[in-house]
Amino acid sequence: MNSNTIFSINGPVVTVRNTKDFSMLEMVYVGHKRLIGEVILINDQYTTIQVYEVTTGLRPGEPVWPTGSPMSVVLGPGIVSNIFDGIERPLRDIRQATGAFIGEGIHISVLDETRLFDVTLTVKPGDYLEGGQIYATCPETSAILHKCMLSPTLSGEIIEVMPNGPYHVNDTVARLKSADGTVIDLTLCQRWPIRNPRPIHKRLPIRRPLITGQRVIDTMFPLAKGGTAGIPGGFGTGKTMTQHQLAKWCDADLIVYIGCGERGNEMTQVLEEFSELVDPRSGKPLTDRTVLIANTSNMPVAAREASIYTGITLAEYYRDMGYHVAIMADSTSRWAEALREISGRLEEMPAEEGFPAYLSSRLSEFYERAGYVIPLSGGEGSVTIIGAVSPQGSDFSEPVTQNTKRFVRCFWTLDKSLAYQRHYPAINWMTSYSEYLEDFEDYYTENISPDFLRCRQRIANILTEEASLMEIVKLIGADVLPDDQKLVIEVAKVIRLGFLQQNAYHADDTYVPMEKQMKMMELILFLYDKSKEYVLSGRPISDLAATGIFDQVIRVKYEIPNDRPEMFADYRAAIDRAISNLQD
């Protein structure tokens, strides 16, 4: 007989009185509808539970059932190209159950139990398996080969193996005898608690960039595979747009996209767009390498808090198979607000701006789950975290932005004035930074050009010089500057419009390979050097500008297709021609 009943209800928080049956962070079922909840506070009088669904209609006295296990997700084939809510319930199946609007107390299996996977067993009886080692593989989508791994908490000897062939997710494909003699049936799936990082063999130093095809990121402020990045920006500055671009084009094997407390239409857009787009590297549809977690802003707030952990646990699971996974969290501020909301209901003592005092430790725990590692199954894998931050009132000194800044190594600040000019991506080149540049020195030398970092630095210098010149221009106008400084302003304009600004809707410009990025930089610097010579010889820059050569270089991003790098030579010739014509 279950004697645990609801005592009080306040929004998503309910309490049970006088019980010792629950453990901290245990998953529970609340009320007759069996709403999913999690224990978040225990004292000798009350056990406090946060409920992941709408609590309207709940009554005191309704039963609460313990499950004995912490809040967990199911890991197995069928996750990729699916869309889940914050506690890993498949939204497409929910639609079948309750129609266009999401109901409460829905209990459906996470993974499609009727789908057959073509399983190949990779072990034989007598093999000894450590936790995390692979015992079977099956193709999950055209882009992902799923590898079934022994749960990291288990180890033992394989005593029976089924023949290769089609199996369901819950079919037994092998049996394992663990050290204490119990026999465990191994299926294609396993469970893992979302708040525990999955164990790894070893962390590796960061050394490879995550190539995104976005010039301002790859060239100016690169992100590492296994690294962390924060994108703070006020509303309308293009956080979501930047996240979408990265999800589309970055060279990770798998993308986990978490829509955390954001707009429903945005998730629909991702669903629609990604099914039409093709991964430039594999030629497969983008949905075949994408997992979506959608907890829109009007879905229950407690599930929003969980969605971040659900996402990162899924990412770690695929990392353990040896994949490079990138996770986009849009937006971590909504997650922090969910923490604040729950904390307020618990009447905890608030710290800065009402956020709980544990905000920074939660953020650091989250970002520390990124990394480039050797997983237990061998090989290499990585989890890269890209978190959007929505600062209140566009004020970057607020707690979420400031705490995020402490835990990420790459910071892309989105700028309102750039967004007003419709300069996208609106990443401000003066306030953004990446600490990874030096880690990639070897990579650039080997794969792009030994000159890469030097060119990048020169571009950065021109932009810095422009910024300080603009201070003067704002006061007295551009006409009084000497010609060499006017040139800096002209070339900086070429860099801003022709290089940093990138058109996500242009077929070629939406994704630019590193080779072309390098060539574009070289061309701009070539233009700068040549015209500097010209200006230093005492001729006016206005004549040079009148030839339209600067505009021609700005348009290079559209005029030279990504697969025709040889065309850059024509532009160099055009620059030479323009200048020598003037000198004659």
Add this chain to the structure above:
Amino acid sequence: MSLQFIGLKEINGPLVVLDHVPQASYEEMVEIVLENGTTRMGRIVEILGEKVVIQVFEGTKGISLQNTRTRLTGKPMELPLSREILGRVFNGAGRPLDGLGEIYPEKYADINGKPINPVSRIYPRNYIRTGISSIDAMTTLIRGQKLPIFSESGLSHNKLAVQIVRQAQIAEEQGQEFAVVFAAMGVQNDVADYFRSKFEESGALQRVVMFLNLSNDPIVERILTPRCALTAAEYLAFEQNMHILVILTDMTSYAEALREFSSSKGEIPGRKGFPGYLYSDLASLYERAGVIENATGSVTQIPILTMPNGDITHPIPDLTAYITEGQIVLDRTLDQMGIYPPVSVLPSLSRLMKDGIGEGYTRADHAAVSNQLFACCARVSDARALASVIGEEELSAVDKKYMEFGKAFERYFLTQGKDEDRSIEYTLDLGWDLLCILPREELSRIDTELLDRFYDPKRAERFKK
């Protein structure tokens, strides 16, 4: 469940506390009958064992610890719905105000609604022509979008809203039913009258459902008003397959009511005293817009909010803009220059326009024109800042051109009559005419092909007069 509870344990602002209630359910509606026979409605907002906290919508004036009998209704607040609600006027809690009697409901719906499953949404793509150049060209409204108007007290947001409703309606295709759901929260009586008379003038009153919570009506009822309105809108859109435009005015009063209620409940305040869940609460309203599968209707929202002290970083506009799909910002300086509608284009934005414009929707050159206009307006404000320091005479030739562009843009593009209904062709051509004031090499956002087709410095001569 017709158990009645006599007396109360505590009264605190709009909240009353009742003890020894064994079977209350969370967010259930209660009826409180006073000694003089009047009935007030309330909702259970917190349960602590047998103690329940009830929020009384009509306020607690005249209630004492002894003079009430409270009855639990056993269900959350529901709104009676049928097609008859068209043309009717209700109070903020959904009770008829127009003396035409109760409606005969086809169904009852929970006013809190349920979240739309993202996989059931259809991404909004059809644009709504409002006939207003600044909106159509630069912040295009899309059917199923939520696009708020950020205004200040004393600006012409009401006129603008009326003009959008009237002209959007004309532009509707044949055979598609169109209706307006209007929710007033804390607005003055004459504002509500203004809307009513304007709807009447345009012959649309039979297609309007009004929910009125005026500034002297109970504040707690204000929390229900948008929920009732959106429930009606969802019913008409998704069950009666109509295109619904929802006007919510004024969201600032709504948020302030929420703050008042939160503080009387003793909750820990967040920014500027607003409750920590303001974002979630606003989202639960704004997200009730969109287009879904298996229904041909749509819900489009135009919430209006007055920014306190014109501050766009105030929590209400700030959180709103993080949820809505863009914003139309009105500007006091433009208004004082006599420009109507005083749309400040730079901070205005429509997130959905990129997929609802261009070939097949508006015109192929729309995206390029609008991008270029934005970029040019940004340059204009730089040039003006510079001119205010060094004087207009000292500006470079290009900057002078921008100054000229800025003036013509405000005078011809922004300014239009309150009844002037411009076609999208007219608006885009006007945009081109203005861009032709500038030298061709300044138009870096437009590709060469379009420039060859449309760019002609002669087009700008009409502004010379």
